Amino acid sequence: MSLTELWKNSREQFENKQVQQIIAFAGEGKLRDESVAASEFREFLSHVSSEFLCQYAENCLSNAFTDSGLALQDIVNQVGKRLGFEVEDGRYRGSKNSIGNDGLWLFPSGHYVVIEVKTTDAYRIDSNTIANYRKKLVASQKISEENSSILIVVGREDTGDLEAQIRGSRHAWDVRLISVDSLLRLMLLKEKVDDPQIIQRICDILIPKEFTRLDSIVDIVFFTAEETIQETDVIDDIETVEATTEKTIPAAFHNACVEKFSIAKNTSFIKRSRNTFTTPDKTINVVCSVSKFHQKQSSFWFAFHPHQQEFLNKISEGYLLLGCGSPSIVLAIPYSDLKNWLDDLWTTEDKDRMYWHIRIHKNGERLLLDRKQGLGKLDISKYKI
Numbered sequence: 001m002s003l004t005e006l007w008k009n010s011r012e013q014f015e016n017k018q019v020q021q022i023i024a025f026a027g028e029g030k031l032r033d034e035s036v037a038a039s040e041f042r043e044f045l046s047h048v049s050s051e052f053l054c055q056y057a058e059n060c061l062s063n064a065f066t067d068s069g070l071a072l073q074d075i076v077n078q079v080g081k082r083l084g085f086e087v088e089d090g091r092y093r094g095s096k097n098s099i100g101n102d103g104l105w106l107f108p109s110g111h112y113v114v115i116e117v118k119t120t121d122a123y124r125i126d127s128n129t130i131a132n133y134r135k136k137l138v139a140s141q142k143i144s145e146e147n148s149s150i151l152i153v154v155g156r157e158d159t160g161d162l163e164a165q166i167r168g169s170r171h172a173w174d175v176r177l178i179s180v181d182s183l184l185r186l187m188l189l190k191e192k193v194d195d196p197q198i199i200q201r202i203c204d205i206l207i208p209k210e211f212t213r214l215d216s217i218v219d220i221v222f223f224t225a226e227e228t229i230q231e232t233d234v235i236d237d238i239e240t241v242e243a244t245t246e247k248t249i250p251a252a253f254h255n256a257c258v259e260k261f262s263i264a265k266n267t268s269f270i271k272r273s274r275n276t277f278t279t280p281d282k283t284i285n286v287v288c289s290v291s292k293f294h295q296k297q298s299s300f301w302f303a304f305h306p307h308q309q310e311f312l313n314k315i316s317e318g319y320l321l322l323g324c325g326s327p328s329i330v331l332a333i334p335y336s337d338l339k340n341w342l343d344d345l346w347t348t349e350d351k352d353r354m355y356w357h358i359r360i361h362k363n364g365e366r367l368l369l370d371r372k373q374g375l376g377k378l379d380i381s382k383y384k385i
Contacts, residue, residue: 002026003044008268014052019059019071031070033091041071042089045078046280047268050191053078054184061119061155061180067092073117076153076180077103080115082187082270083203084108090115101133104143105151108200111207112137112148119155131171149208150175153183176208194274196307254288256327261286261319264332264385276311285315290323293362299370300324302358303348313339324360324367331360331367331383341378344371 027036060072086106094100103115269277291300312318318335359370368377
């Protein structure tokens with residue numbers, strides 16, 4: 001039984017396992033290029049939550065073991081996938097007939113980043129060697145020089161010597177350096193926001209830029225804060241329409257709803273942003289929204305945004321999950337059905353945003369979708385999981 005099958009059948013067994021213990025169960029039990037163990041371990045990483053990735057990275061750094069650097073390389077490449085990049089895993093060990101980069105990430109903008117992973121900077125890293133990896137990739141026409149750069153991911157935050165090496169080399173304008181911890185924090189930040197513009201700006205940090213002018217960094221802080229304000233405004237809009245002075249605390253049980261859906265579909269879902277999830281093979285996309293129960297009108301109220309519509313529309317199988325009050329009532333609405341209802345729903349529109357109101361009334365065991373006047377309510381109880 002593969003690691004992924006073990007994960008699906010008994011996840012609790014993995015809660016206290018160290019990375020080296022997990023690798024021991026994969027294939028031959030050792031990470032080697034083109035081995036079953038490497039294939040199983042990488043597939044397993046694509047199914048686990050981001051919290052587990054953070055735990056496994058810490059295992060590799062705090063309790064060094066044989067091949068801990070190889071395991072960290074796979075974890076870092078999986079983080080690249082969670083950040084939304086197309087990732088090509090590198091080789092564990094170089095050879096005469098292969099290029100020795102640890103990974104190659106393709107950004108949505110078309111920019112390539114050559115990845116080098118180091119557990120420590122205790123020994124000198126030859127920047128010329130890493131630069132040669134990029135040169136060979138350019139020579140092979142896999143990437144272009146003008147649309148590529150190098151990112152060195154280092155296990156420890158104390159990287160003063162390595163930074164000095166890079167600054168003093170002729171490759172300074174092609175190389176950026178980031179700690180594993182900061183890279184993980186970027187991944188977790190991406191999962192807490194939902195605006196594609198913010199996600200794009202987060203990714204752009206990893207591309208070499210001249211930072212005498214700090215506007216681009218300020219933009220990330222501003223847009224992240226702005227999204228939080230807008231989400232609060234959506235809740236306020238709903239409360240205003242409901243005409244209640246009750247203090248609203250945003251509901252937050254998205255993960256439990258997605259977990260329930262993953263059991264129903266017998267697959268795993270990986271968090272891509274605050275409200276979006278996808279299967280590791282990217283065949284199913286899910287937008288998950290949750291609402292508390294609005295007692296006064298016996299209803300649940302959700303906002304559905306254009307960028308969420310785009311996320312569901314880009315794939316053949318997409319679902320809107322609606323958590324109604326708690327994970328005990330979850331609707332899984334196929335986007336193929338949802339798109340036919342959007343013109344029937346009320347919207348909020350101003351110069352900065354637009355979203356559809358999805359309002360569901362609870363009538364006994366029935367769940368009814370509210371529509372514009374004259375269209376009546378639509379029974380959507382059949383979508384309960």
